Amino acid sequence: MNIKEVAKRANVSTATVSRTINNTSFVDPKTAKKVWKAIDELGYHPNTHARSLASGRSRILGLIVSDIVNPFFPELVKSFEDVVTQHGYEILIANTDYCATRMALCVKRMVERQVDGVAIMTSEMDGASIEALAHKSIPMVFLDVGTVGHLVSNINIDYAQGIDEAVRHLLGLGHRRIGFISGPNNLKSARIRRSAFIECLDKYGLVENEQLIFAGNHKFDGGLAAMHHLLTAERPPTAVLASNDLTAFGAIRAIRLAGLRVPDDVSVVGFDDIDPAHFAEPPLTTVRLSRSDLAEKAFHALMYSVNISTPAGREFVVETHLVVRESTGSVPLDE
Amino acid sequence: MNIKEVAKRANVSTATVSRTINNTSFVDPKTAKKVWKAIDELGYHPNTHARSLASGRSRILGLIVSDIVNPFFPELVKSFEDVVTQHGYEILIANTDYCATRMALCVKRMVERQVDGVAIMTSEMDGASIEALAHKSIPMVFLDVGTVGHLVSNINIDYAQGIDEAVRHLLGLGHRRIGFISGPNNLKSARIRRSAFIECLDKYGLVENEQLIFAGNHKFDGGLAAMHHLLTAERPPTAVLASNDLTAFGAIRAIRLAGLRVPDDVSVVGFDDIDPAHFAEPPLTTVRLSRSDLAEKAFHALMYSVNISTPAGREFVVETHLVVRESTGSVPLDE
DNA sequence: CTCTCTCATGTAACCGCTTACACCCACGAG
DNA sequence: CTCGTGGGTGTAAGCGGTTACATGAGAGAG
Known part of the structure; x- marks a missing residue:
């Protein structure tokens, strides 16, 4: 099941099918209808690998965290996934486990999978890794502390x-x-x-x-x-x-x-x-x-670099606020 | 940076480079050495999309869970990732959030990304989804309760x-x-x-x-x-x-x-x-x-289906044991 | 010395899609 | 009537790998 079969069934060329799916250029509404019908009838799903290979864009964003087991991160993953999928992207999660060696592997994965951008919330990231990503023109955003630079944005947590x-x-x-x-x-x-x-x-x-x-x-x-x-x-x-x-x-x-x-x-x-x-x-x-705040800003930072051809990074700020519950109380009387 | 450049630098054909990397057939040790040297010098990483497209195997295993925010699941993710990466696979995480609609999306992603197998620990999975995966010959393993069948294995939790x-x-x-x-x-x-x-x-x-x-x-x-x-x-x-x-x-x-x-x-x-x-x-x-037990058995179940061409599923059991800590004590005296 | 046979390697088709470019046709302007 | 002009579509060349098949070079047998 591939684009050719869809094209044949709809009596158009593969190019038209591709254009219909991605609406990258004008397609006669009547033609489009035929194409969608064929897609439906055949239960066609485009092959993402072929797509990425041909287009050079993977529609995947990486997320590198330092400790997936710390509940903060799954919550961040969820928030990031929410905003990212809303915009037609997918997410690739990598876990460094506070380990520099694993960090390097994570970066390697990101490069191999040709992610369109990567959000990083871990401190194992070193110059070489940044260089490796920048060399492949992959935009980065640091959700923590970092320096804005070529292709790298930064979200400062206050x-x-x-x-x-x-x-x-x-x-x-x-x-x-x-x-x-x-x-x-x-x-x-x-x-x-x-x-x-x-x-x-x-x-x-x-x-x-x-x-x-x-x-x-x-x-x-x-x-x-x-x-x-x-x-x-x-x-x-x-x-x-x-x-x-x-x-x-x-x-x-x-x-x-x-x-x-x-x-x-x-x-x-x-x-x-x-x-x-x-x-x-x-x-x-x-x-x-706030995880959602962080996730949203991270996404926008990456999109900015992806869409605008300007490779310069941008800076964002996320606030933090006290939530009072019951683990704090008045100082003991005898003090 | 692609396989052609490596081939040129090592003075061999792209086929030889490919064979060296994957050691899929005999390559003269001297030639292999040249190839690895060229790979190193150029800092070459194979493009996974091209690889998957050409070979039909993605070396990715999916993991579908029902609630990434429940700490059980990140812990499972970690265990699964450990065993999976040890064997050269990668992992694609999907989160259903206890929602059938999202479940369907997860399955769609798995199919589009052509995962080589998927481990499922959620109950939103329905017949249609199983059918969709089976239709693409993607092996499944249920980490919970399910029925062994065509391409589907099962891990029974005791x-x-x-x-x-x-x-x-x-x-x-x-x-x-x-x-x-x-x-x-x-x-x-x-x-x-x-x-x-x-x-x-x-x-x-x-x-x-x-x-x-x-x-x-x-x-x-x-x-x-x-x-x-x-x-x-x-x-x-x-x-x-x-x-x-x-x-x-x-x-x-x-x-x-x-x-x-x-x-x-x-x-x-x-x-x-x-x-x-x-x-x-x-x-x-x-x-x-035990997450690690679960993860390991899940991996083996999938490998079994991937390697052995037999599409029949297998059955595994994971035990459970009480861990006594401090939230239990003697019945109150007045009882 | 020639003929196989095997091992190591090269050649090239193909995986499924995107996209630059070419093309055709209808329409309005000159 | 001819000539742009531009919208809608098709053709085909890649993207970067894998792999079936072809090929060539030695080695051993007759």
């Missing part, structure tokens, strides 16, 4: 905004010793969150205390270990900000294991607002980073 | 085993009124879990009590609503089995909202053992369904 809201929230509850569990130090976006936090302390007249800042790994176990460490400080924090929700869950576990309660003894704030945050016990106060 | 362990565990803790929150009734696998539970009651001499069985929707809100309902029974259950973990989380929330504690007042058992189960508060006692 971490500072959400962190500021979180810190103000905690200050309002009377907290003065606020801890911070950062992401892995080699992760640029993690460093940004960390410095946003430190700036905040400064802004509100709190002194930075090295003992109250500790690195996790953006996963449960890292949060657990980090919080465990923070609790051993001379004067442990009465509230803690975690650099993502999984870390916050780990922190909560550590607090419980130490025989303390959340939020009665220690308040916890997460970051991302993944689904499990609202069904956790207690429901997690966290900074929401 | 729900009864895990549910039996769970019920015995609860009986051992002294529970006699055990509730059950099932999945949506239109879902075959949900009905199977439900009847496995009922058979269990019978086996251990408990009477089935209609009031203690209520349907959820395999999501948090459904579990919440169902548990809320169960708690209004004349004599509410002292323990509850949920048909998946998200449902269990919802149930726990309902229990807390009613002013009761888990496990002191009501014990809760989940199903799946998704990641969040072990970092929930309290850590969830649940029945583990």
Whole structure:
């Protein structure tokens, strides 16, 4: 079942069938009708490989993430898929697992599949990979932190905004010793969150205390270990900000294991607002980073590069906002 | 950059290059070396579209799931991706969102992309879709419940085993009124879990009590609503089995909202053992369904159909086992 | 020394589609 | 009546691989 058979049945040339399907040029409505009828009757589906090969465009957009198992990413995948399919594109998902080697494989896949663009939310991306994609004229958009450049757009997440809201929230509850569990130090976006936090302390007249800042790994176990460490400080924090929700869950576990309660003894704030945050016990106060906003802007950034022949990238901003739930409360009375 | 340039540089024909890459027939080691050298120097990657078009095989396996946001599925995706990439395949993910219309679109995508096989873990699959795939000679494997047939294999999940362990565990803790929150009734696998539970009651001499069985929707809100309902029974259950973990989380929330504690007042058992189960508060006692086991068997089932020209499907079994954590405890003293 | 036979390689058709280009025809202007 | 003009369609050359078939070079047998 191919375009030739459709052409034969409709009594037209394959070119006309192709033009009808893609409406790339004017086709007499009567002819078009015949063609669609033939397509229907034969149950014809164009072969995407042949299509991509002939046209040079695959109508696929890649999405590279660092950890498909962190609920943030499936949620992002879903949002991205929604907007992308609405516009006739498909999505190719790749998972780096925080590993540079796998990152390289992901890029290789993207090149081989000739994706029309790729959205990247992971920090394993290095110069060589960017170069490899740029060399094939594949537009990129970084959903995190990056630099706009040739073929690469950037979506800046306004971490500072959400962190500021979180810190103000905690200050309002009377907290003065606020801890911070950062992401892995080699992760640029993690460093940004960390410095946003430190700036905040400064802004509100709190002194930075090295003992109250500790690195996790953006996963449960890292949060657990980090919080465990923070609790051993001379004067442990009465509230803690975690650099993502999984870390916050780990922190909560550590607090419980130490025989303390959340939020009665220690308040916890997460970051991302993944689904499990609202069904956790207690429901997690966290900074929401909108997946749909991110996905939409990523798509537009890519489309911009695909359609406009200008290879220059563009810049976007996604805001973040605090969502108050039940993992934060007033500072303990004895403080 | 294409195979011709490689051929020219290595002073051989394109056929030899192709044969070297795919080692589909003997190539003189010296020649092969030259070819690989040229490939390296030029940074050549074969174009997958051209490859698929010419060979008729895409080296892509599809994976259709019902809800990418339920953590069970990303975990399955990861496992499946691991085994699949080890064997030189790639994976195309499709998400039905529990919706029949989207299911049809997913199947269309699979056909258009000419996947070499598809693994299906969703119940939206209907006869027409199976027919569509079979018509294109695409092997299928159902990771759930299905019937083995022409080109379709099946992986039976031994729900009864895990549910039996769970019920015995609860009986051992002294529970006699055990509730059950099932999945949506239109879902075959949900009905199977439900009847496995009922058979269990019978086996251990408990009477089935209609009031203690209520349907959820395999999501948090459904579990919440169902548990809320169960708690209004004349004599509410002292323990509850949920048909998946998200449902269990919802149930726990309902229990807390009613002013009761888990496990002191009501014990809760989940199903799946998704990641969040072990970092929930309290850590969830649940029945583990191994993703890697599932993924591996799915892959082998598909490979069997792809390699052996026999279009007959095969049958596999995946076991399930109880994982005891902290959401279950002894029946309250006043019972 | 010639004849097979085998192994390694080359030649070229083909996979299913897109698209540049050529073509035809109808129509209005000169 | 001839000559653009442009809309609608067909022809055919690719896109970048795979693979059936042809070919040529040695090796061993007679």
